[in-house]
Amino acid sequence: MKKHTILSILSFMLIACSGSSDRLLTSATGSIYECLIVGNAVIQTPVSETMGADLYGLPQMEPYFTTMFVPTAQFDDLLKSTRNILIVDVNEHKYTHIKATKARDVWSQPQAMIRIQAPSNEEFLNYWKVNGEQIREWFVQEELARQLRFYRANTNKTARAKLNKKGYDLLIPEDFMLIMDTTLADVNVLWCCNNKGPMRKDIIVYDYPYTSQEQFSNDSVIAMRNAVLGRLVSAQVEGSHMGTEYKHFPPVSRQVPALRDSIGGFYGVETRGLWKIEDGEAMGGPFVSLTRLDQVNGRVVTAETFLFAAGQKKRNALRQNEAILYSLRMPNER
Numbered sequence: 001m002k003k004h005t006i007l008s009i010l011s012f013m014l015i016a017c018s019g020s021s022d023r024l025l026t027s028a029t030g031s032i033y034e035c036l037i038v039g040n041a042v043i044q045t046p047v048s049e050t051m052g053a054d055l056y057g058l059p060q061m062e063p064y065f066t067t068m069f070v071p072t073a074q075f076d077d078l079l080k081s082t083r084n085i086l087i088v089d090v091n092e093h094k095y096t097h098i099k100a101t102k103a104r105d106v107w108s109q110p111q112a113m114i115r116i117q118a119p120s121n122e123e124f125l126n127y128w129k130v131n132g133e134q135i136r137e138w139f140v141q142e143e144l145a146r147q148l149r150f151y152r153a154n155t156n157k158t159a160r161a162k163l164n165k166k167g168y169d170l171l172i173p174e175d176f177m178l179i180m181d182t183t184l185a186d187v188n189v190l191w192c193c194n195n196k197g198p199m200r201k202d203i204i205v206y207d208y209p210y211t212s213q214e215q216f217s218n219d220s221v222i223a224m225r226n227a228v229l230g231r232l233v234s235a236q237v238e239g240s241h242m243g244t245e246y247k248h249f250p251p252v253s254r255q256v257p258a259l260r261d262s263i264g265g266f267y268g269v270e271t272r273g274l275w276k277i278e279d280g281e282a283m284g285g286p287f288v289s290l291t292r293l294d295q296v297n298g299r300v301v302t303a304e305t306f307l308f309a310a311g312q313k314k315r316n317a318l319r320q321n322e323a324i325l326y327s328l329r330m331p332n333e334r
Helices: 041-051 121-152 157-166 218-232 315-325
Strands: 034-039 066-071 084-090 099-104 112-118 176-184 187-194 200-209 241-244 252-255 269-278 284-294 299-308
Touching: 034 041, 041 066, 041 084, 041 121, 084 121, 099 121, 112 121, 121 315, 157 176, 157 187, 176 218, 187 218, 200 218, 200 315, 218 241, 218 252, 218 269, 218 284, 218 299, 284 315, 299 315
Parallel strands: 034 066, 034 084, 084 112
Antiparallel strands: 099 112, 176 187, 187 200, 200 299, 241 269, 252 269, 269 284, 284 299
């Protein structure tokens, strides 16, 4: 994500998440990673382009959010229950400066909403150029948090117990089966996958000795990924093994923006890209990994999810599994 200084400090003011405890809210409508945009015709294209930009690292182009636009005058009670809402209110008679507020569970639950007030279209467009991606990231984090709340109540206790013995915790869903718990040289590995449905979903957690901060670079993360998963994952052709796609969608890493528990100057690194089978069948799909430092045991821990479902859309499934990665906890955090 780009770091912005202009207007960013003014951009977000957190207001109450919901009303009083006895207030009954309807269930939010719409699917995950859908966003309703409310405003005038001028703001429709730039906002929709940012919110609906292509999500990197998918074999077929799919957007961050599936967007819907409605003019302000048509935003009625029926639409107010939508799970993600972005309202842009431009009015030169009411506002003298840009103001943005975030809210949760205003008209339904779970719901995330941002309201942006602007005195003119021009001022809003300038604001959006600087803060649009940051706003999109906030909606992404809200969706990840919702998924995490679901997983906390539906986990595979056996797989989690295996991880707990290694000192870590991860909210592995109950419909995932444990297929491997082993050690390869000095790398500890736990591997789970779903055991139903048309889409193959895998989660692998592995840890290895920490030696330097360089291990959190994109090249180092991918080199270790290729070394570990290249030994574990193969296809039907003898000698085939998992690798990483570099030509069309080279893997990218970024510092995790929402990770609160940075330890000793080291931060979580999120890496996403495409995997493929080397020396075998034409198979591949998306992957996302989260790499963190276990300061207590002096080890680097990577949790990765990868999918295989030829011809199917994968955004929602990948995002759901991505939420699992963000439940990763180190020994001093449990």
